[in-house]
Amino acid sequence: MRLIVPLRGVIQGRGGLFVGSLIPCCLFYFLQLYLKRRRPPPSDPTELPRTFSRTNLFSRGNSIGRVRVSSRAVPVAKPSDSPYYIGLERVKTDPYDRITNTDGIIQLGLAESTLCFDLLQRWMSENLMESMMQSDDGEFDISSIAMYKPFEGLLELRVAFADFMSRIMGGNVSFDPSNMVITAGGTPAIEVLAFCLADHGNAFLIPTPYYPGFDRDIKFRTGVELIPVHCRSSDNFTVTVSALEQALNQARKRGSKVSGILFSNPSNPVGNILSRETLCDILRFAQEKNIHVISDEIFAGSVYGDKEFVSMAEIAGSGEFDKTRVHIIYGLSKDLSIPGFRAGVIYSFHEDVVNAAKKLMRFSSVPVLVQRILISLLSDVRFIEGYMAAHRQRIRDKHIRFVEGLKQLGIPCAESGGGLYCWVDMSSLLTSYSEKGELELFEKLLTVAKINATPGTACYCIEPGWFRCCFTALADEDIPVIMERIRQLAESFRS
């Protein structure tokens, strides 16, 4: 079938059957001529059975050649060329330290928070041992943490998780533990969902700029493509239905099947919060096109602005829409600042997805030891309430400081209300208003100013000059250092 298609024009045109047959005929002639010339002189015809000659035709080299890895592993094995990962690697070689390495690179590329370490530390020192060793009858029972347990997570943990999620999302929405699968972090959650919702070669629409890690999480193994839906600074990088529609139509014209929309809310890297109307629009659009909606709400508890955060679960639960197409990803790495625990969750209204995800958790389940700690951590309501309030307040303070510092340098930020980062407009520092200019600035920031900020290119932003800066791992006294470094860099450009 594939061969025929390019010849269709010929057949339909004047040439018709004759030319359509003559062309392959000629090609075959030349091919065989070529093969005949290249064929090594047959050494001994009796020793050359047909099966053997066939192996020779395949370019398998001689049998003692190097063994190859699969072709899909090759791009994975290659070092990444995304500035996001380049920056992270560079920081590892020379990390900044206030006392010992004041000339090191300051990390603004990794969304982690150290703001509430003191609270966590206190809780851990008080409750850690009890939380791990608890058993049903209150006695110490090691087998409660050693045995195989259901892959999708202990029921107690799912109940605690549901309660915690509804608490941080403002209490307007309740989560059903039976729709929930506990995963080893947000990353496997996204991969499992991609596997369940789309086949190899299908695509998700994704509003840009988006989190650079999605490329790995989704494309590496599932073979699902990401089709960017470009958002602009004039809309404060909020996705519109018309842009979605356009991207979907273009994708369909190209022949790729779109299985869903993936977005993060609060968005990463911009940090804006999608309004109730936008969420309704997206879901309505998805319903019209019969595709899935994946809402990554991993920063739901790190909302610091005035704008209210609305979970997709709330919209889906309103009864107005068909909710089986809605899937939510959540994790504790950002909001509770415990990335080391690798705890995340898939919340889906689709029964098949929940069941499949449960089974797939054999590949990335959370150890029972960790589950036990999480159960007591999440059920300690007093701690959680206090922690979340402090977490929000401290991000807010840090955000104000950081944005204020940039403002004094004449560098504006996009309006944001959530997340551990801000989206900085450094277009005034660009030497040329292009991707190249942006990458040059990134390189300068990294080598001269010694700051690792993620450039917009890594997030597939179409407007050059934007950078994501994560500020929650900084101490207050680091901020003037950063500002000073940026100021010097800016001055060096001017002179």
Place this chain on the structure above:
Amino acid sequence: MTRTEPNRSRSSNSDSEKNSGNGGGGRTTAMRVIVPLQGVVQGRGGLFLGSVIPCAFFYFLQFYLKRNRKNDESDNSGEQNSSASSSSSPNSGLPDPTRSQSAGHLTELTGLPRSLSRILLSPRNSGGAVSVSGRVNCVLKGGDSSPYYVGQKRVEEDPYDELGNPDGVIQLGLSQNIKLSFDDWVLENPKEAISDGLSISGIASYEPSDGLLELKMAVAGFMSEATKNSVSFDPSQLVLTSGASSAIEILSFCLADSGNAFLVPTPCSPGYDRDVKWRTGVDIIHVPCRSADNFNMSMVVLDRAFYQAKKRGVRIRGIIISNPSNPMGSLLSRENLYALLDFARERNIHIISNEIFAGSVHGEEGEFVSMAEIVDTEENIDRERVHIVYDLSKDLSFPGLRSAAIYSFNESVLSASRKLTTLSPVSSPTQHLLISAISNPKNVQRLVKTNRQRLQSIYMELVKGLKELGIECTKSNGGFYCWADMRGLISSYSEKGEIELWNKLLNIGKINVIPGSCCHCIEPGWFRICFSNLSEKDVPVVMNRIRKVCQTCKSQN
């Protein structure tokens, strides 16, 4: 792409594109088409016939297509009209005139009508229930009705407890090793072990998902100890994953493309069906071993399987072996391993050596030889094809920890796996717990030794008991299983008979064992009994229950 572009460039591009398109298409098919014609080319007919015959084929094929095309087109345009009227999207339909005039050219240049019609042909009604991906269906259906799952479920519902539930189902199916050396280490120093590890920095920051260097060193040391220090492992070649399942999945992904296959000698671990096939799309070709050979694999059979697969057009990328084997518990000899390496070298394929029971070798005779030792002295070119899976939670009797390791000599595999571990990471608390548990060599030695002794004593006990009932087991030297021959008890020598007996064992005897069919054993009547779960006082209970089943079987016969 706008619609004017193709029009503009149509005439200039059509010729060159046609040729290149044909060239590409022709070459790939040629590879396949030529082969049957080779005789012709090499013989008298030579170039002329070799070209004329495909030419004729093409003529007829196109003739056929041309005849059938008419209907196609009317179908298409019909669908297109209807879709336009329902108007899901304004741009979806190209104006019909353009299409009919130059459909051929457009197909080549933009691919528009072709792709469009393909979408329209596929039944997509908007507004219906949203569907999940096609590939997830095999996961959803995946073996829920297989005895393996049914048995596990029964145990979950009604687990045996000496005091609380003496009539419950005894778990002899799941390979966990709780009763054994577990208390030895965790109870002695659990508090320090865990609280040392759980410093705030470990929990609250991103640590490498493929394992801390400290842990890798400890694991390398532990693996050396488990292999009796015959080989030293290099920590830089280790990648830690959350459990052996994900280790095998990652290796399958890295070594084989979707549609390729691995050779697996059977009986094998029931888990491969899920670990290898589910997400990676890699196939398994079973290579049956027989009781007559003591379930040892033979190179002749491997060779035959390899060529049969090749003939069917399936590309074999590697072979997966378990050593000590699961479920038989036998050890592969040095000669066997060398033969296997030769086989892999000759066919240029990979070897995945599943050594998850390396630290659980309990037999006195047989010596466990790791594949790492075999290739230690080989050249790089051979080492690159060897990948070892090692399970920490098995040997440490701590399955809830879910941590395993890939040990590979192949740089590409290592760097790909390192990145893939973010998708199945080992959590920091686990890593730190492991570090404090196994970094002390004295601890490790004691642990491995007690583990071995206990496995040995319980194994002896069980085999003796079974023998008294007239049930023979194959000689096992490692692992948590015995492979019991219950052919005498099955009513008909078939898989059906085996499942019947398994049902009786579960319902009458109230023990959950794994029937050979789950392990893809081709001979019916073999069962895998996992003994690591038992304590010595449980053995008589199990024996009584099997005796009961034996009696019902005999009375029926």
